[in-house]
Amino acid sequence: MSLYVTELRRLFKRRVTRVMLALLVLGLAGITVSFSVASHKLDPAKIATAEARAEQEFQQQLVYHEKSVAECEAAKARGENVDDRYGPDCGKEYPPLREHFQAEWYLPFQFEFRSGFGIFISVFCGILALFAFIVGASYVGAEWNTGGMMNLLLWRPKRLSVLLTKLGALLSSVLAIGVVLGALWTTAFWLIGKYDGITGKMTQGVWESFAISGVRGLGLVLAVGAIAFGLASLGRHTAMALGVAVGVGVVSEIGLRIALQIAGVRFGDRYVLSTYAMAWFEKKFTLYDYRACDYSMGGCNPAEFLITWQDSALVFGVGTAVVLAAAIWAMRRRDIT
Numbered sequence: 001m002s003l004y005v006t007e008l009r010r011l012f013k014r015r016v017t018r019v020m021l022a023l024l025v026l027g028l029a030g031i032t033v034s035f036s037v038a039s040h041k042l043d044p045a046k047i048a049t050a051e052a053r054a055e056q057e058f059q060q061q062l063v064y065h066e067k068s069v070a071e072c073e074a075a076k077a078r079g080e081n082v083d084d085r086y087g088p089d090c091g092k093e094y095p096p097l098r099e100h101f102q103a104e105w106y107l108p109f110q111f112e113f114r115s116g117f118g119i120f121i122s123v124f125c126g127i128l129a130l131f132a133f134i135v136g137a138s139y140v141g142a143e144w145n146t147g148g149m150m151n152l153l154l155w156r157p158k159r160l161s162v163l164l165t166k167l168g169a170l171l172s173s174v175l176a177i178g179v180v181l182g183a184l185w186t187t188a189f190w191l192i193g194k195y196d197g198i199t200g201k202m203t204q205g206v207w208e209s210f211a212i213s214g215v216r217g218l219g220l221v222l223a224v225g226a227i228a229f230g231l232a233s234l235g236r237h238t239a240m241a242l243g244v245a246v247g248v249g250v251v252s253e254i255g256l257r258i259a260l261q262i263a264g265v266r267f268g269d270r271y272v273l274s275t276y277a278m279a280w281f282e283k284k285f286t287l288y289d290y291r292a293c294d295y296s297m298g299g300c301n302p303a304e305f306l307i308t309w310q311d312s313a314l315v316f317g318v319g320t321a322v323v324l325a326a327a328i329w330a331m332r333r334r335d336i337t
């Protein structure tokens with residue numbers, strides 16, 4: 001039996017993998033079901049109800065305005081100063097307008113697949129990335145912690161071959177799970193749009209855009225899994241990867257933001273990892289520096305700093321390469337016993 005097949009079996013026999021996979025499926029299913037319940041296909045009856053409610057709200061505001069004007073004029077007749085309370089001319093020049101009461105405001109939520117599915121690609125990839133991180137870290141971390149890695153190396157003494165095969169088994173499994181669940185996720189939301197909302201005008205370009213976004217998302221998921229694997233291998237414990245993740249999150253998302261803001265660094269968010277994640281999913285992300293504006297001179301256009309998906313690819317690619325290179329170096333140099 002090949003080492004790769006053995007590692008695949010070992011990966012899916014682990015309780016953590018099975019539990020996390022079950023939670024992943026249940027979580028995604030729960031999101032789709034709840035969203036299906038929240039979305040409503042609009043029919044003529046719902047539209048007529050919304051129009052009637054908009055008209056009712058307009059008439060109520062009209063009555064309230066007329067009552068307010070009458071009270072103001074009565075107070076004026078008594079010699080009271082009402083300008084501060086009602087404004088000049090008792091507010092007659094500002095009656096409610098019918099166009100300010102749109103029927104769309106009173107319609108229930110309707111999901112449109114074409115315009116709304118993009119954000120759910122990011123949601124799916126974010127959840128899958130969490131799965132990849134936990135499974136990737138625990139997979140190799142537990143092997144080191146329990147002595148399984150040493151026993152495996154007695155049977156297969158090629159260190160790098162063992163480590164890279166484990167990594168390949170992990171990433172190929174995550175990729176397969178992502179492709180299968182991603183197809184089901186897309187189908188589920190398309191069905192929601194078809195039966196509980198609208199799909200919009202779906203063209204080949206729209207589908208290609210969704211596919212490219214999905215590929216980018218899966219690329220980031222694989223990078224997250226590889227980084228978790230590398231960190232756990234470096235520390236020979238799952239806690240190593242989890243600790244680094246918490247530390248980076250606290251330092252990058254909280255500490256660094258505060259420090260850069262206090263220091264007055266322009267476009268400080270360009271040093272925060274979440275900014276590059278946003279740019280990766282959205283193709284580009286623009287930062288604004290409103291401190292460059294002088295509002296005493298009227299409105300102004302703030303300074304801009306553009307981060308593209310290529311910048312994100314460089315950041316995440318270099319980070320992944322550094323972690324894996326360190327893990328490989330440690331595997332070759334350190335004592336296994």
